[in-house]
Amino acid sequence: MSDLRSAPVPPLRDDDHVREGSDGGALVVFYGDFACPRCAVEARRLREAGAGVVFRHFALKAKHQRAVALAQAAEAAARQGAFWAFHDALYADQGRIDDPHLWERCTALGLDLVRFQADRRDPAIAERVRRDVRDALRAGATTTPTLFAWPAQP
Numbered sequence: 001m002s003d004l005r006s007a008p009v010p011p012l013r014d015d016d017h018v019r020e021g022s023d024g025g026a027l028v029v030f031y032g033d034f035a036c037p038r039c040a041v042e043a044r045r046l047r048e049a050g051a052g053v054v055f056r057h058f059a060l061k062a063k064h065q066r067a068v069a070l071a072q073a074a075e076a077a078a079r080q081g082a083f084w085a086f087h088d089a090l091y092a093d094q095g096r097i098d099d100p101h102l103w104e105r106c107t108a109l110g111l112d113l114v115r116f117q118a119d120r121r122d123p124a125i126a127e128r129v130r131r132d133v134r135d136a137l138r139a140g141a142t143t144t145p146t147l148f149a150w151p152a153q154p
Contacts, residue, residue, distance in 0.1 A: 006138065006139050006140030007139055007140075008139065009029055009139045009148045009150065010135050010139070012027075012054060015128070016054050016055075016056070017054065017055045017056075017078065017083045017084065017087070018052070018053070019047075019052065019053045019084055021051045021052030022050030023050060023052075024052070026052065026149055026150060027051075027052040027054050027149075027150040028046060028051050028052065028053050028054070028149060028150065029054045029147065029148040029149075029150045030042070030043070030046065030053050030054065030055050030056070030145055030146075030147055031056050031057070031058035031132070031136040031139075031144065031145065031147075031148075032055060032057070032144050032145045032146075033057070033063065033064055033067045033144040034059070034066075034070035034071060034073075034074060034087075034090045034091065034097065035063075035064035035065070035066045035067045035070055035094070036063070036064060036067075036144040036145065037094055038144065038145060039091065039144050039145045040091040040092075040094050042145045043088075044091065047088075054150060055083075055087060056132040056135065057074075057129045057132035057133060057136075058132065058133055058136040058141055058144050058145075058146060059071035059129055059132075059133060060133065063144070066097050066098070068126075069120075070090060070097060070102075071132075072120045072121075072125050072126060072129055073086070073116075073120050074086050074087060074090070075119070075120070075125040075128055075129065076115075076116045076117075076119035076120035076122075076125060077106070077109070077111060077116065079119050080111045080112065080115065080116065080119075082109050082111055085109050086105065089105045089108075090105070
């Protein structure tokens, strides 16, 4: 019989989105989808608990029609230093995730809308999202949200 174990969760990367926790302890690797209501609830719980979070995309169009588009939009916002603000805004209002609402969020966050539009269509951003999804699947994720404990980095 072959080895059926999942691959380990990939180590932290330079391009990971990390929100430090209030206690500076272990991090939670959060594989999520911005169109997932359960992810919105879990994101709020982690923030309220003061947990450190590493957010990675587990955006599957088969699960949520807007999942990939929203993941790419979040990466475009990240290029302007607004990943966590965009993350929080998306999860705070799950009923407004279509493009006109994304543009309103960008305006409210002070983002350059022309740059945002160009960046979210960048093939490098699409590959970043696909990489996160591949890593999630290899690590054994089957649903959103999927959380893994990660030891604090020295």
